[in-house]
Amino acid sequence: MQKQTVDRHSHLQNENRTSSVDESLYNLDEIASLVSYELRTPLTSIRAALGLLLTGMFGTLPKKGQRMLEIALNNTDRLLRLAEELEHDPKLSRKNVVPEPSSFNSAADPATQRLALLSLWRQRTYYDRLTGLPNQTLWIEHLEQALVHAQQKSDQAVAVLLIGLDRFQIINDSLGRAAGDRLLIAVAQRLEAYIQPIGIIARLQEDEFAVLLEDVKSIDDLVSIAQGIQQLLSDSFNFENQGVFVTASIGIAWSQEGHACPEDLLYDADTAMHQAKNQGKDRYEIFDIGVRVEAISRLRLETDLRLALERQEFQIYYQPIVSLKTSKLTGFEALLRWQHPEQGMIFPTQFIPLAEETGLINPIGEWVLRQACQQLQIWQQRFPVSPPLTISVNLSTQQITQPDLVEQVRQILDETGVNPNSVKLEITESIIMENPETAIAVLKQLKQLGLELCVDDFGTGYSSLAYLHYFPVDTLKIDRSFISQIDSEGEQLEIVQTIIRLAWNLGMNVVTEGVETPNQLAQLKSLRCEYGQGYLFSQPVDMQAAQQLIGQKL
Ligand code: C2E
Ligand code: CA
Ligand code: CA
Numbered sequence: 001m002q003k004q005t006v007d008r009h010s011h012l013q014n015e016n017r018t019s020s021v022d023e024s025l026y027n028l029d030e031i032a033s034l035v036s037y038e039l040r041t042p043l044t045s046i047r048a049a050l051g052l053l054l055t056g057m058f059g060t061l062p063k064k065g066q067r068m069l070e071i072a073l074n075n076t077d078r079l080l081r082l083a084e085e086l087e088h089d090p091k092l093s094r095k096n097v098v099p100e101p102s103s104f105n106s107a108a109d110p111a112t113q114r115l116a117l118l119s120l121w122r123q124r125t126y127y128d129r130l131t132g133l134p135n136q137t138l139w140i141e142h143l144e145q146a147l148v149h150a151q152q153k154s155d156q157a158v159a160v161l162l163i164g165l166d167r168f169q170i171i172n173d174s175l176g177r178a179a180g181d182r183l184l185i186a187v188a189q190r191l192e193a194y195i196q197p198i199g200i201i202a203r204l205q206e207d208e209f210a211v212l213l214e215d216v217k218s219i220d221d222l223v224s225i226a227q228g229i230q231q232l233l234s235d236s237f238n239f240e241n242q243g244v245f246v247t248a249s250i251g252i253a254w255s256q257e258g259h260a261c262p263e264d265l266l267y268d269a270d271t272a273m274h275q276a277k278n279q280g281k282d283r284y285e286i287f288d289i290g291v292r293v294e295a296i297s298r299l300r301l302e303t304d305l306r307l308a309l310e311r312q313e314f315q316i317y318y319q320p321i322v323s324l325k326t327s328k329l330t331g332f333e334a335l336l337r338w339q340h341p342e343q344g345m346i347f348p349t350q351f352i353p354l355a356e357e358t359g360l361i362n363p364i365g366e367w368v369l370r371q372a373c374q375q376l377q378i379w380q381q382r383f384p385v386s387p388p389l390t391i392s393v394n395l396s397t398q399q400i401t402q403p404d405l406v407e408q409v410r411q412i413l414d415e416t417g418v419n420p421n422s423v424k425l426e427i428t429e430s431i432i433m434e435n436p437e438t439a440i441a442v443l444k445q446l447k448q449l450g451l452e453l454c455v456d457d458f459g460t461g462y463s464s465l466a467y468l469h470y471f472p473v474d475t476l477k478i479d480r481s482f483i484s485q486i487d488s489e490g491e492q493l494e495i496v497q498t499i500i501r502l503a504w505n506l507g508m509n510v511v512t513e514g515v516e517t518p519n520q521l522a523q524l525k526s527l528r529c530e531y532g533q534g535y536l537f538s539q540p541v542d543m544q545a546a547q548q549l550i551g552q553k554l
Contacts (some may be wrong), residue, residue, distance in 0.1 A: 125138075149214065317336075333392040334392065383554060484514055
C-alpha cells in the first residue's frame with residue numbers, strides 16, 4: 001500500500017542514522033568563525049548554537065535561534081549545492097554523507113566540515129538520538145504531507161498507529177537505564193524492519209512509537225498490521241541470557257472528515273492507546289469519535305473539579321433522617337452538590353468517581369466533614385433536643401486508605417467542638433469488603449474517637465452476613481433497591497425483615513433509605529424498623545431549607 005510514500009521519503013529515512021561522532025574532535029570556535037565569516041552573523045550566537053547542537057541540547061534553543069543556525073548552515077551556497085547533490089545521488093552511501101570523525105578535525109577542508117555540520121544538524125533536529133528513528137518533528141511533517149495528499153483522493157485514508165510499550169518503567173527500574181536503552185533500540189529495530197516497507201515509523205517519546213500509513217483502504221488492513229506488531233514483540237528479547245518480554249498497547253486512528261490537522265489524528269490515536277492500556281494492556285483499540293467527545297469533556301470536568309474547592313463551588317445539601325415510630329426528625333445526611341458556573345448543579349454520582357480517580361476526594365471529603373460538623377454544632381446550639389440532632393457524612397474508599405484519615409477526623413472534631421457521638425460516618429459495604437482487614441482496623445480507630453459508624457448501601461456488597469459481627473458499626477443502612485420493591489414483592493420484604501432482625505441481634509440499629517411511598521412506610525413500620533430516609537419525608541435540601549425543617553419537625 002505504501003511503496004510510493006516510502007520512496008518519497010527514503011532519502012530522509014536513510015540519511016545519516018546513528019553517527020557516533022566523537023564530539024571532542026570539533027573545534028567549535030573554528031567552525032563558528034567559518035560559518036560566521038560567510039554569513040556575517042555574530043560569532044558568539046553561532047558558537048552558542050553550535051555548542052547546543054553538539055551536546056544534543058539543540059532543542060532547548062529558542063525556535064528563533066534554531067532557525068538562525070539553520071539559515072546559517074543552509075545559506076552557504078557551496079554547502080547547499082553539495083548537500084543537494086548528495087541527497088539526490090542514490091549512489092552516495094551514508095558513509096559519504098556523514099564523514100568519519102577524523103574528517104571533523106581542523107585539518108579537514110572547510111566544505112567537508114560544513115557538510116558534516118549540516119548533516120549533524122539534520123540528524124539532531126529530525127532523528128531520535130537513541131534509536132536513530134525519525135523523531136516527532138520529522139514524523140509530523142510527513143503526516144502533514146500525507147494528509148494533504150489524502151484530501152485529493154477521497155477513497156483513501158491516512159492512518160496513525162501509536163505504540164506504547166507496556167510497563168516499560170518497570171523494565172527500566174529493574175534492569176537499569178542502560179539495559180532499558182538497549183531494549184528500546186532492539187524494539188525499534190524490530191519495528192522498523194516490519195514497518196519500513198509499508199510506512200514510516202518514528203519514536204515520539206521514551207517508550208512510544210508512532211507509525212504513519214498512507215493509502216489505507218480498509219480498517220482490516222490496520223488491524224492486521226496492529227496484530228503483526230503484537231506478534232513481532234511476542235518473541236522475547238535476549239538480555240544477558242535472560243529473556244525479556246515486551247508487550248504494547250496500540251491506538252489506531254485514521255483520517256476521516258473533520259481531521260484537518262496532524263495533531264488531531266495523533267491525539268485520537270493517543271486516546272485509543274490509553275483506552276487499550278486501561279483495558280488491560282497488550283491489545284489494540286480503534287479510535288471512536290464518541291471517545292473523543294468523552295475525553296474532552298472529562299478533561300474539562302477534571303480541570304474544573306481541581307478549581308472547585310478554591311472557588312467555593314461546593315455546597316452541602318441535607319436530607320432528613322426520620323424516626324419511623326415518632327415521625328420526628330432525628331438528623332440529616334450530608335450530601336455534596338457542585339454548583340458549576342456553566343453547567344449548573346452537578347450531582348455527586350457524576351463527579352465523585354472522577355474525584356476518587358484523581359485523588360481530589362481527599363481534600364473534598366475533608367471539606368465536607370468540616371462543613372457538616374460546623375453546621376451541626378450551630379444547629380445543636382440553636383435547637384437543643386434530646387437526643388441531640390445527628391449528622392451523617394459519607395466516606396469514600398480513597399479516604400479510608402489515606403494514612404492520616406484518623407488524625408484528620410480528630411482534628412476536625414477538636415476544631416469544631418462538635419460532640420463525636422452525634423457524627424456518623426457512612427462507609428459502603430463494598431468498601432469494607434474490598435479490603436476487610438484494613439477497613440476494620442481503620443473503623444476501630446475511628447470508633448475510638450467516639451464517632452458512630454454506619455454501613456451504607458447494605459445488601460449490595462455481597463458481604464457474608466456471618467462477617468457482619470466483625471464490623472465495629474452502630475447502624476446498618478439498608479439499600480434503596482430493597483425498599484423500592486417491598487410494595488410488590490413478598491420476598492424483598494422477607495429479606496428486609498431478616499436484615500433488621502440480624503442487626504438487632506448484633507446490637508445495631510437500622511435505617512432504610514429510599515422511602516418514597518406511604519405503603520413502603522407502612523410496611524417498614526410493621527417490621528418495627530427504627531429510622532427512614534427518602535423522598536416521602538424530604539428530598540435533600542440546602543442549609544436554609546434544612547433549618548426550616550428542623551423548626552417544623554422536631
Ligand atoms: P448515598 O450515600 O447512598 O446517598 C443517598 C442517595 O440517594 C442521594 O443521592 C440521595 O439524594 C438519594 N435519595 C435519597 N432519598 C431517595 C429516594 O427516596 N429515592 C431516590 N430515588 N433517591 C433518594 P445523591 O445525593 O445524588 O448522592 C449519590 C451518592 O453520592 C451518595 O449515595 C454517596 O455515595 C455519594 N456522595 C454524596 N455526597 C458525598 C460526599 O460528601 N462524599 C462521598 N464520598 N460521597 C458522597
Ligand atoms: Ca450515604
Ligand atoms: Ca446509600
